[in-house]
Amino acid sequence: VGGPSRSSRTYLVVAAAASFTASAGFFAATTIAIPLRGSTVLVVVWCLLCAGAVGVVAWRFGPLFGVPLAVTAALAIDSFYIAPYRAFDSHDWVNYPVTAMYIAIGVFVGAILEATRRRAVLSEIAAQAAQRRIVEAGNQARRRIERNLHDGVQQRLVSLALRARRSERRLPAEQQPVKALLSETVEELNAITEEVREIAQGIHPAILTQGGLAPALRSLARGCSIPVEVRAADDSRMPEPVEAAAYYVAAEALANVVKHAEASGAWLETSRQDSCVRVKIRDDGVGGADASSGSGLTGLRDRVEALGGSLAIRSPLGEGTEIDVTLPVAERAEASG
Amino acid sequence: MPIRCLIVDDSSRYARDAQELLEEEGIHVVAVAANGEEGLRLARDLRPDLALVDIDLGGESGLDVARQLSPGEAGSLASVVILVSTHAEEQFAELIAASPAAGFIAKSELSADAIEALLSRPPRTRRLI
Numbered sequence: 129v130g131g132p133s134r135s136s137r138t139y140l141v142v143a144a145a146a147s148f149t150a151s152a153g154f155f156a157a158t159t160i161a162i163p164l165r166g167s168t169v170l171v172v173v174w175c176l177l178c179a180g181a182v183g184v185v186a187w188r189f190g191p192l193f194g195v196p197l198a199v200t201a202a203l204a205i206d207s208f209y210i211a212p213y214r215a216f217d218s219h220d221w222v223n224y225p226v227t228a229m230y231i232a233i234g235v236f237v238g239a240i241l242e243a244t245r246r247r248a249v250l251s252e253i254a255a256q257a258a259q260r261r262i263v264e265a266g267n268q269a270r271r272r273i274e275r276n277l278h279d280g281v282q283q284r285l286v287s288l289a290l291r292a293r294r295s296e297r298r299l300p301a302e303q304q305p306v307k308a309l310l311s312e313t314v315e316e317l318n319a320i321t322e323e324v325r326e327i328a329q330g331i332h333p334a335i336l337t338q339g340g341l342a343p344a345l346r347s348l349a350r351g352c353s354i355p356v357e358v359r360a361a362d363d364s365r366m367p368e369p370v371e372a373a374a375y376y377v378a379a380e381a382l383a384n385v386v387k388h389a390e391a392s393g394a395w396l397e398t399s400r401q402d403s404c405v406r407v408k409i410r411d412d413g414v415g416g417a418d419a420s421s422g423s424g425l426t427g428l429r430d431r432v433e434a435l436g437g438s439l440a441i442r443s444p445l446g447e448g449t450e451i452d453v454t455l456p457v458a459e460r461a462e463a464s465g
Numbered sequence: 466m467p468i469r470c471l472i473v474d475d476s477s478r479y480a481r482d483a484q485e486l487l488e489e490e491g492i493h494v495v496a497v498a499a500n501g502e503e504g505l506r507l508a509r510d511l512r513p514d515l516a517l518v519d520i521d522l523g524g525e526s527g528l529d530v531a532r533q534l535s536p537g538e539a540g541s542l543a544s545v546v547i548l549v550s551t552h553a554e555e556q557f558a559e560l561i562a563a564s565p566a567a568g569f570i571a572k573s574e575l576s577a578d579a580i581e582a583l584l585s586r587p588p589r590t591r592r593l594i
Contacts, residue, residue, distance in 0.1 A: 278521060278551060278552075279475075279476065279523070282551040283476040283478055283479045283551065283572075284478065285573075286479060286551055286572040286573045287476075287478045287479050287482045289573050290479075290482045290483065290486050290573075290575065291482055293486070293576075294485065294486055294489060297489075317573075318573050321551065321573055325551060325552065325553060329552075329553070329556065333556065334521060334552050334556065334557075335552075335556045335557060335560070338520070338521070338526055338528065338557070338560065339557075339559075339560050343559055343560060346559060347555065347556045347557075347558070347559075350555055350558070351555065
């Protein structure tokens with residue numbers, strides 16, 4: 129949102145600075161540098177410095193800034209030769225192409241540096257896209273496993289339990305030992321179904337697919353062994369990778385709270401801000417959490433950063449832990465999701 | 466007069482077993498549908514007393530199907546909708562509460578007794594089973 133206007137402001141500031149530098153260069157050239165006039169080596173050094181300055185500006189702010197500065201620098205250098213108190217002679221004409229050449233080298237070097245910088249930025253974008261694809265592939269694999277468990281094993285187990293129940297009922301009363309065995313079988317099948325259901329839910333919670341982030345977080349909080357207060361004002365759906373990342377961060381953070389924080393309660397808050405979603409998880413435990421010490425939070429940071437988001441942890445000793453995650457909600461995905 | 470029931474479930478194996486179980490227990494299963502569209506069509510034709518709808522119908526949501534089956538007093542295609550699932554009720558508690566369904570029964574606990582117990586409760590407490 130702030131991109132173009134910030135860029136315009138930067139341009140104005142740099143253009144003003146360039147004009148100031150050019151004016152300073154003009155005065156330097158016409159006063160301090162007068163003694164240099166006779167020395168070809170110093171003129172060359174002067175031109176190289178100008179070319180370098182142009183190159184640095186072109187590299188830092190792009191050719192857009194480098195070229196105007198090159199022009200002003202050319203005027204400054206030129207003024208050194210055509211200063212009113214110096215006679216204009218044929219020797220100076222030789223310096224025009226030389227000066228132009230140095231400026232061209234400056235702009236050329238700036239353009240190369242700029243191109244290198246852009247390539248680095250592009251490769252960073254490509255790396256992030258690859259990381260995002262890996263995260264999305266992971267999500268899809270989790271969803272697929274959950275689906276396979278739900279549609280296959282779980283349905284077969286509940287069907288089997290219903291059949292065992294029917295078989296038990298059909299047996300006459302005198303077959304009591306067999307009836308008892310079948311009853312135990314039904315109980316065991318139901319226990320296995322429950323176990324598989326918990327495994328499937330851990331892999332990918334169905335509520336996240338069906339209801340979205342807010343109901344999934346509320347469900348997560350209900351299943352937590354310490355009281356968790358959820359504040360999720362916005363129930364609108366977001367792209368699946370964003371919902372999944374936000375959910376897994378909250379799930380991992382709450383698991384850490386239960387395991388390590390010795391907290392009496394936790395707070396989970398989500399909010400939408402412009403094109404971002406923010407998730408905050410806070411507890412009143414012992415603090416001192418360290419995301420770099422191989423905890424599950426390291427993986428979550430990777431997951432969040434793959435989506436172009438950020439994860440901040442504040443965990444002073446004795447003051448609880450606060451994890452603050454911001455994830456961009458891509459418009460492309462939002463339109464389809 | 467037995468309860469006339471429609472089963473909407475994408476798992477043909479479970480739907481068949483549920484049908485046989487309920488029939489044995491005195492509930493008349495008038496039809497079985499594998500998806501929401503078929504369920505709505507059959508409900509429109511058969512006007513069942515009860516629709517048992519799986520929450521997770523593969524690509525579609527049983528909660529949406531429940532809303533379409535029972536959009537309001539006048540336009541309801543089934544007198545009562547009960548949601549079933551292999552998922553835990555706690556996980557879907559708020560979505561079930563927000564749906565027009567009378568309640569939820571875990572697939573493994575489905576029986577005529579469970580249905581009657583749920584229907585005999587006052588509407589507000591049905592969802593607390």
